[in-house]
Amino acid sequence: xxxxxxxxxxxxxxxxxxxxxxxxxxxxxxxxxxxxxxxxxxxxxxxxxxxxxxxxxxxxxxxxxxxxxxxxxxxxxxxxxxxxxxxxxxxxxxxxxxxxxxxxxxxxxxxxxxxxxxxxxxxxxxxxxxxxxxxxxxxxxxxxxxxxxxxxxxxxxxxxxxxxxxxxxxxxxxxxxxxxxxxxxxxxxxxxxxxxxxxxxxxxxxxxxxxxxxxxxxxxxxxxxxxxxxxxxxxxxxxxxxxxxxxxxxxxxxxxxxxxxxxxxxxxxxxxxxxxxxxxxxxxxxxxxxxxxxxxxxxxxxxxxxxxxxxxxxxxxxxxxxxxx
Amino acid sequence: xxxxxxxxxxxxxxxxxxxxxxxxxxxxxxxxxxxxxxxxxxxxxxxxxxxxxxxxxxxxxxxxxxxxxxxxxxxxxxxxxxxxxxxxxxxxxxxxxxxxxxxxxxxxxxxxxxxxxxxxxxxxxxxxxxxxxxxxxxxxxxxxxxxxxxxxxxxxxxxxxxxxxxxxxxxxxxxxxxxxxxxxxxxxxxxxxxxxx
Numbered sequence: 001x002x003x004x005x006x007x008x009x010x011x012x013x014x015x016x017x018x019x020x021x022x023x024x025x026x027x028x029x030x031x032x033x034x035x036x037x038x039x040x041x042x043x044x045x046x047x048x049x050x051x052x053x054x055x056x057x058x059x060x061x062x063x064x065x066x067x068x069x070x071x072x073x074x075x076x077x078x079x080x081x082x083x084x085x086x087x088x089x090x091x092x093x094x095x096x097x098x099x100x101x102x103x104x105x106x107x108x109x110x111x112x113x114x115x116x117x118x119x120x121x122x123x124x125x126x127x128x129x130x131x132x133x134x135x136x137x138x139x140x141x142x143x144x145x146x147x148x149x150x151x152x153x154x155x156x157x158x159x160x161x162x163x164x165x166x167x168x169x170x171x172x173x174x175x176x177x178x179x180x181x182x183x184x185x186x187x188x189x190x191x192x193x194x195x196x197x198x199x200x201x202x203x204x205x206x207x208x209x210x211x212x213x214x215x216x217x218x219x220x221x222x223x224x225x226x227x228x229x230x231x232x233x234x235x236x237x238x239x240x241x242x243x244x245x246x247x248x249x250x251x252x253x254x255x256x257x258x259x260x261x262x263x264x265x266x267x268x269x270x271x272x273x274x275x276x277x278x279x280x281x282x283x284x285x286x287x288x289x290x291x292x293x294x295x296x297x298x299x300x301x302x303x304x305x306x307x308x309x310x311x312x313x314x315x316x317x318x319x320x321x322x323x324x325x
Numbered sequence: 326x327x328x329x330x331x332x333x334x335x336x337x338x339x340x341x342x343x344x345x346x347x348x349x350x351x352x353x354x355x356x357x358x359x360x361x362x363x364x365x366x367x368x369x370x371x372x373x374x375x376x377x378x379x380x381x382x383x384x385x386x387x388x389x390x391x392x393x394x395x396x397x398x399x400x401x402x403x404x405x406x407x408x409x410x411x412x413x414x415x416x417x418x419x420x421x422x423x424x425x426x427x428x429x430x431x432x433x434x435x436x437x438x439x440x441x442x443x444x445x446x447x448x449x450x451x452x453x454x455x456x457x458x459x460x461x462x463x464x465x466x467x468x469x470x471x472x473x474x475x476x477x478x479x480x481x482x483x484x485x486x487x488x489x490x491x492x493x494x495x496x497x498x499x500x501x502x503x504x505x506x507x508x509x510x511x512x513x514x515x516x517x518x519x520x521x522x
Binding site: 119120121122123125126138139141144161162163164165166167168169268271272273277278280281282283286287288289292295296299300303304324 | 466469470471472473474475476477478479480481491499501502503504505506507508509510512
């Protein structure tokens with residue numbers, strides 16, 4: 001190891017001697033008999049891992065040693081997908097596919113929601129649960145619809161997500177569904193200590209459930225409450241399971257990981273609209289490519305009044321609220 | 326997924342059906358018999374240019390064509406009145422009531438068609454032109470895919486809905502609907518049982 005070290009006194013040290021006599025030998029020839037502390041600990045660590053994993057199945061060992069998703073070779077990726085498909089198909093008793101469709105070039109997904117038309121019926125919430133295989137118990141919803149007072153405007157101190165009247169919309173209220181805003185400057189991604197969450201080239205912020213360690217820093221960082229933690233083992237009946245899945249999206253999650261809206265990555269990467277867009281009975285939800293100047297989203301940005309939720313935080317959402325009326 | 330589609334469709338179907346009956350009763354309630362009419366002009370097909378699909382109007386089964394009943398044996402009555410012989414279930418709540426009535430939109434002489442303000446006959450498949458006469462801003466947004474629901478592909482084939490798929494043409498304002506259940510408040514999971522002494 002060589003380094004130029006400047007000391008406060010101004011005297012330069014050209015090079016440092018090896019930390020121990022055997023360090024140099026290891027670098028040169030890799031002598032196995034060396035008893036440096038580092039070598040010993042490395043060997044001990046490997047030995048313990050091998051001993052500890054001795055009773056595990058081959059699949060479990062593979063999963064334990066899986067590399068980060070973005071560093072996988074196509075062969076490694078295929079092997080993992082096959083393993084997962086086999087596991088899920090056996091668990092749910094049907095043919096489950098796990099896609100890894102990559103982001104399309106020249107695509108930045110954008111979303112717009114018409115606050116003047118949403119009636120707060122929560123059809124989107126349950127369409128999302130059904131499409132994305134969220135846990136039914138403990139319950140996880142990626143979309144939370146806030147009922148707000150018209151007199152207050154958008155004021156989360158006067159927002160109620162638990163409203164349950166017989167009919168909506170109620171007089172004097174408006175409704176604001178909140179889900180992942182797919183920020184261009186996502187605070188959740190910054191805080192992840194293991195890079196288990198990242199922004200894809202098409203703008204979707206994804207989570208690798210095999211890499212997430214469940215620290216929930218991202219949940220603390222997200223100003224929209226858009227991330228959800230699997231506190232318990234997710235329950236998902238085989239009959240209700242959507243078998244068309246994506247590795248970074250709606251595949252079944254284990255306990256102890258964080259999940260979030262992915263703009264229905266398994267649908268949108270194949271050209272389809274997200275489930276919440278297709279279910280909305282008032283047509284309040286719009287989805288498209290921000291880079292398409294003739295698309296719906298750009299039309300809305302050009303012609304409508306836009307509201308960006310918590311704009312002052314500079315998260316730069318790609319989810320826009322607008323007033324269509 | 327089908328919840329929302331089914332609701333408006335069915336509603337629209339009933340409404341349109343009602344509209345036809347309404348128009349029928351108007352025409353059948355007396356007046357001079359309609360003379361021999363030329364066959365309706367052929368309408369251009371709805372835009373089916375590959376990327377744009379508009380589903381058929383939500384007719385009730387057996388209601389269309391209207392000329393099944395509204396034929397030459399039922400003379401046209403052009404007098405504005407409350408309908409009683411048929412279509413009496415329709416309560417017209419569209420614009421100022423004193424200024425609206427059936428024949429503002431339904432074609433008096435060619436019963437299977439609608440007409441624009443300038444008298445031009447239009448097919449039921451093109452009813453959006455009729456709506457767009459007054460609701461120009463909505464029509465513009467609808468054409469851009471911003472008003473109303475689009476399904477299909479965000480980067481390919483899309484399906485529009487006609488105005489009448491979601492709005493009852495005789496009472497277009499959306500009716501309140503029942504919301505789905507609220508989320509559960511935060512709770513402890515049963516998985517912790519046995520782990521915590």
